[in-house]
Amino acid sequence: MHLEKSKLNLVIDLILLLLLSVIAGIGLLIKYVLVPGIQRNTIYGTHIDLEFWGMNRHEWGDLHLYLGFLFLTLLLIHILLHWKMAANLYRHLLPNKTIRLALTILLAVATLLALSFPLFVKPTEIQKEVLHQKGKGQNSSTGRKRNADKKISSAPVDKTTVSFSQP
Numbered sequence: 001m002h003l004e005k006s007k008l009n010l011v012i013d014l015i016l017l018l019l020l021s022v023i024a025g026i027g028l029l030i031k032y033v034l035v036p037g038i039q040r041n042t043i044y045g046t047h048i049d050l051e052f053w054g055m056n057r058h059e060w061g062d063l064h065l066y067l068g069f070l071f072l073t074l075l076l077i078h079i080l081l082h083w084k085m086a087a088n089l090y091r092h093l094l095p096n097k098t099i100r101l102a103l104t105i106l107l108a109v110a111t112l113l114a115l116s117f118p119l120f121v122k123p124t125e126i127q128k129e130v131l132h133q134k135g136k137g138q139n140s141s142t143g144r145k146r147n148a149d150k151k152i153s154s155a156p157v158d159k160t161t162v163s164f165s166q167p
Contacts, residue, residue: 009081012074019071026064030057 034050034057035043049056055063079086094100 005081009078012078012081016071016074016078019067019074023064023067023071026060026067030060030064034060 029052034052036057040048040050044050052060090100094103
């Protein structure tokens with residue numbers, strides 16, 4: 001039984017390492033290669049979409065999210081496999097039961113808040129305008145006006161797609 005648990009733990013740890021590397025790589029790809037709108041327009045000109053291996057930055061973002069969920073699931077399994085060891089170490093490092101309980105509650109609340117806050121927030125809508133025009137209520141340094149009441153729409157535009165390939 002102990003050998004089976006050790007093998008399972010090793011496999012999970014290796015998958016976690018691989019997933020973390022892939023998640024970080026996709027994050028860097030999204031940040032530095034498949035750059036967002038205004039950066040893309042500055043570098044490549046307007047009406048250009050960027051893709052890598054046939055996927056745009058939003059599709060890579062979806063994959064990044066799903067791999068993150070898989071990572072968290074495997075991390076939870078990893079913690080469960082090491083629960084006795086972690087609990088014993090925790091008791092040894094924090095012998096005062098009151099402090100240990102307070103820290104446990106604090107960590108549990110912080111974890112739940114960090115994982116759930118995206119479910120309870122709303123974005124700020126910002127209407128984009130031409131940068132050289134300055135109007136009332138407009139931020140002159142960015143050329144954008146905050147607008148919480150209007151829905152922002154854009155007319156369809158012909159776009160060119162730039163695909164990156166492996167070197």
